[in-house]
Amino acid sequence: MRALVTAASAAAVLVLATGSASYGHQQRADAPPCAGQLITNPSFERGTTGWTAGPRMVVLGDQARPAHTGRAYASLAGLDITRTEVLRTDVTLPAGCKLTLRLWVRTTTTETTRRDYLNVSLNVTGVPPKTYFALSGDGSPQWHQYTGSTGTAATDRTATVIFFASEVAGDGVTAFDVDDVTFTLS
Numbered sequence: 001m002r003a004l005v006t007a008a009s010a011a012a013v014l015v016l017a018t019g020s021a022s023y024g025h026q027q028r029a030d031a032p033p034c035a036g037q038l039i040t041n042p043s044f045e046r047g048t049t050g051w052t053a054g055p056r057m058v059v060l061g062d063q064a065r066p067a068h069t070g071r072a073y074a075s076l077a078g079l080d081i082t083r084t085e086v087l088r089t090d091v092t093l094p095a096g097c098k099l100t101l102r103l104w105v106r107t108t109t110t111e112t113t114r115r116d117y118l119n120v121s122l123n124v125t126g127v128p129p130k131t132y133f134a135l136s137g138d139g140s141p142q143w144h145q146y147t148g149s150t151g152t153a154a155t156d157r158t159a160t161v162i163f164f165a166s167e168v169a170g171d172g173v174t175a176f177d178v179d180d181v182t183f184t185l186s
């Protein structure tokens with residue numbers, strides 16, 4: 001059963017087992033460690049640049065369905081066709097840094113059976129894959145922010161955010177809109 005994640009429970013914390021191996025993190029003089037935002041094109045204003053996305057996934061907002069910021073956003077499902085769709089990107093997470101994922105989702109639906117859903121996963125090297133948020137058609141029809149974070153590790157890792165949408169034909173249409181997806185180091 002897919003559970004709607006409420007704002008109160010949306011802050012998920014990933015607990016990491018830190019290995020005993022220690023590798024010195026090479027700090028660059030021009031880039032302070034553990035600061036800044038890593039995702040290229042977080043607001044989809046440059047289309048699918050920096051993302052692995054399905055065809056026609058990045059769309060332009062209008063008055064009825066505006067973007068969260070800017071003009072563009074990504075939209076998954078929404079065609080009442082039985083299918084799945086994936087939107088993803090990955091970054092290198094430097095050693096010793098904590099990563100915070102923030103994203104905005106808007107859900108519009110005519111469905112009553114909650115068979116359409118969007119799973120949002122944050123995968124980090126060395127940690128079992130985990131679904132952070134499982135959203136169905138009873139998600140917010142207004143833009144809503146979700147947040148999750150990782151612990152630190154002694155080595156550089158790859159962090160991947162994956163949006164996996166599944167829809168079933170014939171029982172109403174659900175569209176999951178996504179905008180302003182950020183990976184912030186601390």
Ligand SMILES: [Ca+2]
Nearest residue numbers: 043069070072
């Ligand atoms: Ca945008």
